[in-house]
Amino acid sequence: MAESSNEPLKTVVLNDEHVKLGGRMVPFSGYSLPVQYPTGIIAEHKWTREHAGLFDVSHMGPSFVVIDGTPASPDAGHADVAALVEPLVSGDIAGLKPGQLRYTLLLNDEGGTRDDLMIGRSPLYGGSLYVIVNAGTKQADWGLIEARLGSRAKLTRADDGALLALQGPEAVAVLDAILPGVGNLAFMHYGPFDWQGARVIVSRSGYTGEDGFELLCAKEHAATLWNTILADSRVKPIGLGARDSLRLEAGLPLYGHDLDDTVSPIEAGLNFAVSKRRREARDFPGAGRILAELGGELTRVRVGLFVEGAPAREDTTIFDAHGVGIGRVTSGGFSPSLNRAIALGFVTPQHAAPGTRLQVEVRGRMQAAEVTQLPFVPHRYVRKATP
Amino acid sequence: MTTKYTEDHEYIRVEGATGIVGITAYAQDQLGDIVFVELPSVGKVLNKGDEAAVVESVKAASEIYSPASGTVIEVNTALTGEPGLVNQAPDTDGWIYKLRLTNPAELDTLMDDAAYAKHTA
Structure with a gap:
């Protein structure tokens, strides 16, 4: 994802709220966003795992696709x-x-990943989809989708409001008190909720591995909704820094780092995102490559690594036990929950089994690393709606 | 005992022929939570401006450059288990290494308290 460019930075609707809270604003995907608040990334990370964290993800690209007629x-x-x-x-x-949301991948003809996104089916209307794409790719994604729709359906951007995420084990209790009924949403389902006369689209989804919600609301209600949620003592605001460490522990790929135009869903370990019906029909871009990879013709796969010592950052080379280069780190950092360095990276398939001893070169020195199961920290999604 | 500062926010506290090096309170605040400190080896000979240590926050690694020339005589091994000491007490328990100074005159080129306060204002 482009983290620097010559374009002037855009501000999010809640910019003033972040500044008031002491958020440290940094450029990210063309937007000025808080990387952390005064308590710091580790405290924010742990708070989200234990209570509820409120994130502003308004840089992302929510949109609706509605059939004509x-x-x-x-x-x-x-x-x-x-x-x-x-x-x-x-x-x-x-x-x-109706009301179901699915994680899917926008593919190019070579089977590489243009973006990872969420597509939902409206719970109310036939012929309406909720499509949420990444910030750094939204112009390209929307252009591609619009070209495909032609005059048969219309894509409407909804990135002029606020997209919030409330994540953590206490998120459901907090949000159900504000938007009664959200606790009945099943994981990966969404629906419209009325809040003080405004409509808020709420999905039970997120990017932390915790139970939680993502909320889309119009800009005129954004600050009140943000502050209403924050007024609950179980909630703290969480910046991009902890968002990244949380998703890394959850083993979730970050587009532009762990996924890009060259990486296929199978290399990335996202086989679940290539549905059975589509495999049988072979009717998606890059199907030839992707089906061959599903049959075992793989040259690299995404793995999780425990790293001894210093964090192995993006682009660190990964070596086998004998010092032969076999891959590279695509996301690496520190796990506040596990208090150790962890990384995602790509290695050759023969080095991908959990328990495989590898090495990473950090500042010219080899450090031990070991392939581990993903996620690093177990997901705690609530699969069934609360009764 | 005097403390001098670099433009990159290292401090060196001079106690006789020994310099104690760390990062300033301002620097640790800018970096955020420190999760790893790579210490120099005892006995290492450093020239002023050499990379001496690395301090890693959740987000990134930052090099620490030696504010003065000398030989490393002690490192703060407590940081291996508790790198957060750099955040909690950068001036005291969060020191990084001690140096036997070989050219104390170099210290004159560094900032004093007043100049550093102005530098970070």
Whole structure:
């Protein structure tokens, strides 16, 4: 993801709130965003794992794709809009149930990943999708989707408001008190909720490995909603620094680092995102390569590493036990939960089994590393709705 | 006992022929939570401006350059288990290494308290 460019930085709707809270504002994906608040990244990280953390992710690209005209039935409308979008992605969009959200990948013809994104089927209307893309890729993604839709459906950007995430074991209790009913949402489902006369789109999803929610609201309500959630003593504001360390512990890839135009879903270990129906139909971009890789023709795979000593940052070379270069780190840092250095990287398949002893070269010195299961810290998603 | 400062926010506290090196309170605040400190080897000979140590925050690694020339005579091994001491007490328990100074005249080129306060204002 582009972290520096000559474009002037955009500010998010909640910029003043971050400044008031003492947020340290840094450039990220073209936006000025808080990397941390005064308590610091480790405290913010741990707070989110133990209580509830509130994140501003308004730099991201929420949008809606709505079919033109009135469909014969909700199911027919969904089938039509899914048929338009599916040729761009790896996932089963047609099979989404009303209100269901799915993580999927926008692919290029070589089977590389243009972006990772979420696509949801409207719980209310047939022929309407909720599509949330990454900040750094949103112009390209939306252009691609619009070109594919032509006049048959319309894409509407919704990135002029605020997109918030409330994550952590106490998120559900906090948010259900503010938006009654959100606790009934199942994991990876979303719906509209009324809040003081405003409509807030809430999904039970996130990027931390914890239970939690993501909320889209119009800009005129953003500050009040942000402050209402923050007024709960179980909630603290969390910056981009902890967002990154949380997602790293959860083993979740970051586009532009662990995923890019050259990395296939299979190399990235995202096989689940290439749905069974699509595999059988071989009807997604790069299907030839991706199906061959599913059959075992792989040259590199994404793994998690425990690193002894100093953190191994992005682009650190990974060596086997004999000192032969076999890969590179794509995201590396420090795990506040485990109090040790962890990394994601790509290695040759014969070195990918958990327990494999490897080495990383940090500042000219070899350090021990070991392949480990992902996630580093177990996910704690709430799969079923609370009764 | 005097303390001098570099433009890169290292301090050196001079006690006789020994200099105690660390990073300033301002620097640790800018870096955020320190999660790892790479210490120099005892006996290492450093010239002023040489890379002497590395301090890593959650986000990034920052090199520490020696404020003066000399031989490393002691390192703060407590930082291996508790790198956060650099945040909690940068001037005291969070020191990084001690140097036997070989050219104390170099210290005249560094900032004193007043100049450093102005530098970080």
